[in-house]
Amino acid sequence: MNRRATRIEDEVVVVETGDGWLRVGTVGDVVALAGGETYELQYDDADLYDWLDTDEAGVLRFDVLETVASLTHPPEFVETVGDTPLDETNADGYPKRTAVFMDVLTTAWDGKGAVEDEGRGQGVSRADRG
Numbered sequence: 001m002n003r004r005a006t007r008i009e010d011e012v013v014v015v016e017t018g019d020g021w022l023r024v025g026t027v028g029d030v031v032a033l034a035g036g037e038t039y040e041l042q043y044d045d046a047d048l049y050d051w052l053d054t055d056e057a058g059v060l061r062f063d064v065l066e067t068v069a070s071l072t073h074p075p076e077f078v079e080t081v082g083d084t085p086l087d088e089t090n091a092d093g094y095p096k097r098t099a100v101f102m103d104v105l106t107t108a109w110d111g112k113g114a115v116e117d118e119g120r121g122q123g124v125s126r127a128d129r130g
Helices: 027-034 064-070 074-082 096-111
Strands: 004-009 012-017 020-026 040-045 059-063 124-126
Touching: 004 020, 004 064, 004 074, 012 027, 012 074, 012 096, 020 074, 020 096, 027 096, 040 064, 040 096, 059 064, 059 074, 059 096, 074 096
Parallel strands: none
Antiparallel strands: 004 012, 012 020, 040 059, 040 124
């Protein structure tokens, strides 16, 4: 499977397709949909994740745009994003394509590190970015 690269061109996030580059949305919308320039994940049992660079409170922080630009995606995901209109907005006023792209990413980010071991339950949750 050939994964598709992501990059930022002229303040726009684009993702590679088989035929070129697909416009996903503006940097501003991507950052807003992520809740800010930095994304935070709270690890409830940080001692179980000593290989991660969390702070003393068990919070892992990373730069949204740096991470988005470094990701690759399966072609099926890129096709789904491409099938979503960029010129239509959702109820919050964001382009539907950008919202779908970021919803999938933030859902994946929020799911990393989940532990279902010995009744501990969910090991990671979205930190309050409000």
